[in-house]
Amino acid sequence: MTAAPTPSLRERKKRRTRQALIDTALELFTERGFGGVTLDELCEEVEVSKRTFFRNFSSKEDVAMAPEQDLWRAFLEELESAEPGALPPLVVELGRDALLAALDRIADEGWARRVLLSRRLAEQTPSMAAHGLQFCESTTREALDILHRRFGLGEPGDPRPRLAVDMLIAAHRCAMAAWVARADPPAPRALAARLHEAVAALPASLTLTAGRPAENG
16 A cells, blocks of 8 residues: 655644644633634634634534534545445445544544534534534535445435435434443544444334334333
């Protein structure tokens, strides 16, 4: 394998600035509330211009949700680079492996803490929830484009690729909810285990049958 090129000084500085904006935004939003921090105040705290902010993010919602969005951007990169000759047979498993590779690539203890802060903010901030839905739909469309271009999936009228991506996202949400609910600080490897469990449960969920509720007394 060819080693990735070493980032230039300019690129490293851009990454540090972007990370500083994320970290500072999450700390300020958590301390003062999402609506209690203006964009000017955030930029002043990081000592960057608003122009620099908008080179990296489209809005306050965008920077507040960056940790989890970065995971899905890495997922798309992993899906794009997957070799068709060495793939699992099921599209959901292909997506799972791409998501796990993305998680392994970007997740560390700092990322885990940022995700927790972001998730807690989203629970209290309707505009963040709306932004998350838009990002999810955009990511789904990009994933479907990759599946069509690289793997020949997604002919007109075939709902299966969309359903497979939707099931993967649902499994991720289930895994993430269980992961953030832990009493102790969660580790990224625990999220990977939860994702494995959630994807493995998908086939049985499709054959789950309803029954009568148990009678009390």
